[in-house]
Amino acid sequence: MDLNIIQIILVFIVAFLAGMEGILDEFHFHQPIIACTLIGLVTGNLVPCLILGGTLQMIALGWANIGAAVAPDAALASVASAIILVLGGQGREGVSSAIAIAVPLAVAGLLLTIIVRTIATAFVHFMDAAAKEGNFRKVEFWHIIAICMQGLRIAIPAILIVAIGAGPVRNLLESMPNWLTDGLAIGGGMVVAVGYAMVINMMATKEVWPFFAIGFVLATVSDITLIGLGAIGVALALIYIALSKQGGSGNGGNGNFGDPLGDIIDNY
Amino acid sequence: MAEQIKLSKKDRISIWWRSTFIQGSWNYERMQNGGWAFTMIPAIKKLYKTKEDRAAALQRHLEFFNTHPYVASPIIGVTLALEEERANGAPVDDVAIQGVKVGMMGPLAGIGDPVFWFTVKPILGALAASLAMTGNILGPILYFVLWNVIRMLFMWYTQEFGYKAGSRITDDLSGGLLQDITKGASILGMFILGSLVNRWVSVQFTPVVSEVKLDKGAYIDWDKLPSGAEGIRTALEQQAAGLSLSDVKVTTLQNNLDSLIPGLAGLLLTLLCMWLLKKKVSPIVMILGLFVVGIVFHLIHLM
Numbered sequence: 001m002d003l004n005i006i007q008i009i010l011v012f013i014v015a016f017l018a019g020m021e022g023i024l025d026e027f028h029f030h031q032p033i034i035a036c037t038l039i040g041l042v043t044g045n046l047v048p049c050l051i052l053g054g055t056l057q058m059i060a061l062g063w064a065n066i067g068a069a070v071a072p073d074a075a076l077a078s079v080a081s082a083i084i085l086v087l088g089g090q091g092r093e094g095v096s097s098a099i100a101i102a103v104p105l106a107v108a109g110l111l112l113t114i115i116v117r118t119i120a121t122a123f124v125h126f127m128d129a130a131a132k133e134g135n136f137r138k139v140e141f142w143h144i145i146a147i148c149m150q151g152l153r154i155a156i157p158a159i160l161i162v163a164i165g166a167g168p169v170r171n172l173l174e175s176m177p178n179w180l181t182d183g184l185a186i187g188g189g190m191v192v193a194v195g196y197a198m199v200i201n202m203m204a205t206k207e208v209w210p211f212f213a214i215g216f217v218l219a220t221v222s223d224i225t226l227i228g229l230g231a232i233g234v235a236l237a238l239i240y241i242a243l244s245k246q247g248g249s250g251n252g253g254n255g256n257f258g259d260p261l262g263d264i265i266d267n268y
Numbered sequence: 269m270a271e272q273i274k275l276s277k278k279d280r281i282s283i284w285w286r287s288t289f290i291q292g293s294w295n296y297e298r299m300q301n302g303g304w305a306f307t308m309i310p311a312i313k314k315l316y317k318t319k320e321d322r323a324a325a326l327q328r329h330l331e332f333f334n335t336h337p338y339v340a341s342p343i344i345g346v347t348l349a350l351e352e353e354r355a356n357g358a359p360v361d362d363v364a365i366q367g368v369k370v371g372m373m374g375p376l377a378g379i380g381d382p383v384f385w386f387t388v389k390p391i392l393g394a395l396a397a398s399l400a401m402t403g404n405i406l407g408p409i410l411y412f413v414l415w416n417v418i419r420m421l422f423m424w425y426t427q428e429f430g431y432k433a434g435s436r437i438t439d440d441l442s443g444g445l446l447q448d449i450t451k452g453a454s455i456l457g458m459f460i461l462g463s464l465v466n467r468w469v470s471v472q473f474t475p476v477v478s479e480v481k482l483d484k485g486a487y488i489d490w491d492k493l494p495s496g497a498e499g500i501r502t503a504l505e506q507q508a509a510g511l512s513l514s515d516v517k518v519t520t521l522q523n524n525l526d527s528l529i530p531g532l533a534g535l536l537l538t539l540l541c542m543w544l545l546k547k548k549v550s551p552i553v554m555i556l557g558l559f560v561v562g563i564v565f566h567l568i569h570l571m
Contacts, residue, residue, distance in 0.1 A: 025337055026288045028415050033396050037408040047403050054400025054407055057393050058468055059555070064385035072552060103555050120295035124302050124330070127293075131326035134319045136309050139326060143306040146293035179567055186571050187562025189470030190537060191555045195390075196465050197541030198551060200458070202386045207451075208458040215462025220530045226395050226463070233459035237452040 003043060003086075008162055010042035012155050015079045019154030020147055022075035022113060030075035030154075032056030032102075039082035048091050049082045052098050056081070059099070059191050062198030063106075073109025075154050077102040083161050096185035103191075112153050120146045211236060272356050273315055275348055280431065282310045284424050287344055291337050299334035311348055315355035325351070328362050335373035336380025341423040343372045345430020353434075387457040388418060394464050469534030473521040474571055480517045487512040 003011065014035065021030035028034055033053040040049025056078055063071040081102035088094045123142045130138030200212070211233075218224060218232065286307045293302030305326055312325040335343065346368055354360040392411055400407030488506045493499035507513065525532050544554055565571040 020292075023294055024289060024291050026291075026419065028412065031393070031411070033393065033400055033408045033411050037400070037405075046405070050400050050405060050408065051403055054397040054402075057397035057400070061390045061393050061397075062386075062551075064381070064389070100559060103552070103559070107552055117295055120293050120302070121297045123293055124295050124298060127302055127305065127330060128327070131305070131330055132323055134323035134326060136313065136322075136326075139302075139305055140309065143289070143293045143302050146295075146302065147289060150292070180563060183563030183566040184559055185562075186472070186566050187559035189472070190558045190562060193465070193469045193534065193538045193541045194545075194551050194554045194558070196461055196469065197538050197545055199386050199390050200461055200538070201542050201545050202382060203454050203457050203461070205454070208454050211455050211459040212462035215459040215464075216466045216531070216535060217462075217529070219463035219466035226398055226460075226467075229463045230391070230395070230456075230460065233456040236459060237455040240455055241448050241452055 002165070003162060007043050008159070011039060011083065011162060012159055014038045014042060015155040015158035016151035018075040018079050019151040022073060022109070022154065023117075023150045024147070030078070032060055032074055032078035035075065035078035036082040039079060039086065043083075043086045045086045045091075048085055048095060051092060052082055052085055052095050053078065055095065055099055055188065056102055059102075059188075059195055061192075061195040062202075063195070071110075072103075072106035073113055074106065076109030076112065076157060077106035079154055079158050080105045080161055083158055087162070087165070096188055097181050099188045100184040108157075109154070112157075113150070116149055116153050119149065273352070275311055275314060275352055275431075279310050279314055280348070280427065283307055283344065283348065284341070284427055286310070287341060287423060287427070290340055298330070298332040300337075300340070301330050301333050304333045304340075305329040307344060308347070308351075311351055315351055328365065331366055331369075333369055333373060335377040336384065338384055338419060338423055339376040339380035339426070340373075341427040342430035343369060343376065345427040345432075346372065346434060348427075348431050349434035383453050384419075387453040388415075390464075391457065391460050394460065394468070398468070465535055465538050466531035469531070469538060471533035471537055472571060473525065473533065474569060475521045476518055477521055477524055478519045480519075482512055482515050482517055487515045 014029075017027075017029040017038075018035045019030070021027055029038070033056075036049045036053030036056060037046070040046040040053075043049075056074075060072075060074045060077075063074055081098045084101055085094050085098040088098070123146050126142045127139045130142070204212070214236070215229065215233065218229060224232075286309070287303075290300050290303035290307055292306070294300060295302070308325075308329045312322055312329070316322045316325055333340075347365060350360050350365050350368060354365075392414055396407040396411035398407075399410065488503055488511050490503075493502050522533075541554060545551065562571065
């Protein structure tokens with residue numbers, strides 16, 4: 001489908017917000033579940049984009065900027081893949097191939113943000129100069145320029161994709177054979193494991209592995225919704241903390257609370 | 269002593285709002301320094317009146333700084349208290365201020381990363397995503413509202429806490445409450461992760477393990493059904509009674525795995541990914557690799 005001028009402006013704004021948030025990490029406009037949904041909203045493709053956003057969010061659960069390390073870029077991945085989904089005009093059918101496109105986009109976005117963060121180094125030197133004069137305005141100005149640069153990092157590629165138009169994008173998607181799209185859908189079901197693995201690696205200690213096991217087994221009872229599981233999880237955490245305080249044996253250090261799975265993982 | 273200059277609540281709200289943009293000019297040289305100075309500007313304006321003092325304060329706050337963006341708030345609070353004392357004549361020098369900033373940013377990032385990036389975000393994200401994947405608009409709304417409410421409240425109250433606790437905050441951090449919160453969060457996180465791995469990692473094997481011809485009466489005999497709506501009704505009744513739809517019972521590899529425990533293949537895949545991550549395999553490589561595996565296994569009819 002083709003977008004009218006108002007829709008293109010709105011896409012630009014959404015992309016700009018996502019780009020800003022890609023660095024700020026505050027309002028989370030760059031998270032797939034928000035960014036894809038907003039692109040869907042302004043282009044009138046709400047439901048397919050919503051599903052795309054949810055699916056990408058699952059993949060991106062463990063992506064985080066830690067220290068100076070830069071995570072795969074959720075902003076470009078979600079904005080660009082949502083636009084491609086909309087332009088392709090395939091609706092829900094297009095979701096799995098859009099997901100496959102999102103991954104290389106996340107790498108491209110990562111490179112862009114590294115470039116922008118390098119350019120920002122120059123801005124900080126301008127701020128130094130302004131600080132010497134005690135010039136508040138100039139310090140603020142360069143800070144805001146740096147934020148805008150991060151916004152444009154996503155907004156410009158987004159508009160470029162819109163400009164190339166629906167035709168080439170649709171051709172690209174339609175030329176994909178069935179075995180490829182089916183295979184990608186199967187792969188998409190598996191890649192979420194990578195995100196979970198990243199999170200688990202950060203959180204896992206011998207002490208908390210048993211809770212993973214309980215969660216895994218309880219989830220096989222399909223009557224319990226995720227909210228129900230959340231309630232059980234909170235209750236378990238409260239019980240554990242309360243009991244470990246009563247225990248009196250040090251700080252509740254149940255070191256011999258041996259979990260074979262945890263041992264196996266730790267020994268790798 | 270001359271009259272004391274105090275930061276009003278309005279100043280502190282303005283600083284709180286500005287701290288939202290602390291990562292804006294993130295750069296490879298001094299990281300969050302630009303955003304930090306940007307955040308401190310209302311305080312510097314209020315506390316220092318001469319051009320020299322203001323220039324010195326700006327330069328002092330353009331020094332290297334980097335932490336988790338949300339837990340910067342308590343550090344901002346403490347720094348505000350220190351600057352306030354300094355402006356009122358207390359002997360707080362540049363080294364003390366920079367020392368407090370650097371001393372707090374490491375340990376606090378150690379709390380912020382696991383609590384926000386590895387507990388709150390995955391849990392909220394997974395809840396919201398599972399709603400969104402079924403086409404439910406509540407997913408993104410829930411995520412956006414909850415995330416921002418939690419974040420804004422956290423930033424405001426920890427900034428206020430830091431401001432009031434002043435230079436004593438570093439002692440408070442070793443207290444028990446924060447430890448409890450961190451531990452509780454990781455228990456909840458692991459529990460939810462366990463259920464998510466089960467529910468959302470989908471690995472389906474298609475090879476057929478066995479085909480067994482069923483006895484007569486164990487399946488619906490389509491030829492003997494009455495015609496029309498009556499036939500549909502009888503068929504549905506028979507299915508509800510446990511009759512098979514065809515005369516062959518097909519068992520796939522997936523059925524066999526599921527009879528051990530549903531989701532076993534997904535769990536094994538997750539453990540494999542964790543192991544690969546520990547072997548320093550890049551997540552991007554793994555993601556692309558899994559797509560390739562999906563395509564290849566589909567082509568050879570394994571999935």
